[in-house]
Amino acid sequence: NRQNGSRTIVHYRDCPEVDLATFQQIDLSSFDWLHFEGRNVPELEKILQHCRQNNQNVPISLEIEKPREGIEHLFEFADWLLFSKHYAQAKGFSSAEEMLTILPANYQATLTWGAEGAYGWHNGEIIYSAAPQLDRVVDSLGAGDTFNAGMIHRLVANRSLNESLQFASQLAARKCQQYGFENLV
Template identity: 45%
Template sequence: MKHILAVGNATLDLIFALEDYPREDSEVRAQDMQMRRGGNAANTLAVLSQLGHRCALAGVLADGAESDLILADLARHHIDTSACQKLAGRPPTSCVLLNRRDGKRTIVHYRDIPEYSFGSFQQIRLAPWDWIHFEARSNVGELACMLRHVRDQRPDLRCSLEVEKARPWVRQLFPMVDVLLCSRAYAHAKGFAQPYPFLHWLREQAPQADLIVAWGEEGAYGLDRYDQQHHSPAFAPPEVKDTLGAGDTFNAAVIDAFLRDLTLDEILQAGCHLAGVKCGQEGLDDLVAPKLHRVK
């Protein structure tokens, strides 16, 4: 068991399950509707907690009745929220359209409270932690201060950074982390259609890090700090039911595997395997890994 802190988002997700994705200016009836706690960092911690780690969230929580579900779910997953900022307002909220035909999801996100601040992060004692995971959000300047603070106070403490979107100035964070976890969407936004050219471009920005990019149905690709290329195929569930949170599940399994000192090949395989399990079920609970089929 390790102690893991994640800096990032916890949201209220309104999930509408649809028979198919609706046309613009149409009216359709949902087959199901759920309210869940979401957010990349919170999702990753929920999975890491299931993998046996002690987890804490450093984020912003709205102080109001709409946040009760978020707080209850974090507590259910034994995620410590004592480092969170509590502010008046509505919680960050996502409307998720889940296409049951193929398991894909479309998200509309609303947020009117600020991102987590460096001032709050400074109050956290760094001594207990074995790993800190950062979600690259719009507060890049604050995140840079946080990472510099970690490097000054605990240079031995391993840090990972999730880069999902092409946010302005996010590259200034790359030289300060040990593991970079990038999305295919970010690679495409930077003009790359193939994973290895993207990873070698990323190497120029982060010469010290292990580099990973998830590539959907092709699995995941990695470039270790010795510039050796690695790949794991995807693992397909018998039926794709829900891809919401699959990337967060992948990140959790990768962090867990790094903490177990596995090789990068094994780390990528662990991430792809658990992400495949996630795609075969709704929600993030009970992620027990059954046998899956490699995507050929």
């Protein structure tokens, strides 16, 4: 909505979630990183356990966008947790700092907080990256996924958390200033 910046998404999804039996058919040996969305929690737990047992050296990230029953149990299987503001607020947190500081010091996480910026949690410390200022938002659909992709891209390249947060924030900002995902990098 050009008047108030809100959006309405009509979503029809006739696509079943991947189950363990299907996932086990994938040869994971060529992957440098495995990323999962925290959705079908019971099946995802089996998949994450399979990954940990069979690909111990491949980093795993888990996106926690919405609160789902039992999702917190999956945190221990991931090397990186990618939280959304929506999840944090649904859990009763009023700031990113408030939520991140309840995580164990050995967890690694990011938490996006919209136009305020993005936060990282590493070695028990919070790292903050301000969001780029935008003159105009054209299309924010997929900005969170774009941020996550930017984070993973930089982390795979062994960049620092601070540099990764800045890159991912800038990438998501570019996404918001255009329709679709063409030519973001």
